[in-house]
Structures are given as C-alpha cells and as structure tokens.
Amino acid sequence: MSYRQIKVKAIEEFAQYNHDKSKLLNEVYEGEEFVATFDEESGEYYSNDSEGRTLYIGFTDIDGNLELDESFVLTG
Secondary structure, three states, X not given: OOXXXXXXXXXXXXXXXXXXXXXXXEEEOOOOEEEEEEEOOOOEEXXXXXXXXXXXXXXXXXXXXXXXXXXXXXXX
C-alpha cells in the first residue's frame, strides 16, 4: 500500500553532487522535515530541499512496503 504523501525527518546532514562534483544536487540538514509525494510511474517518493531542488526520499517495494533512504525516518 502506498500513500500519496508522507512526512519524514532527516536524521543526518548530507549533500549530494553530480558525478564530477561540479553541481550541488540537494542539501539536507539534520532535523529538517519534508513532505514527500509519491510518483506513481517510478514508485518512488520525492520532495524538495530548502532551495527547491529535487530530493529522493524512498520507494515502495514490490509488496507495497515503504523503504526510506537511510537518512530519513517516517513522522507521519
């Protein structure tokens, strides 16, 4: 079962860059909260960081179970 939106909280700070580290893709601070929206096509949840950049949160597995990225915990 998947929900259209979930609420998560970052449990660690991190930044992600492109392959040659020339562009910051997203940045997250510990304790930040996000509302992630389910993408039906990919089966993944995405949100935006504080600058509006796309942020991967997690996915639903073949059985419909939520699998969050290790940097987040579910809050609602």
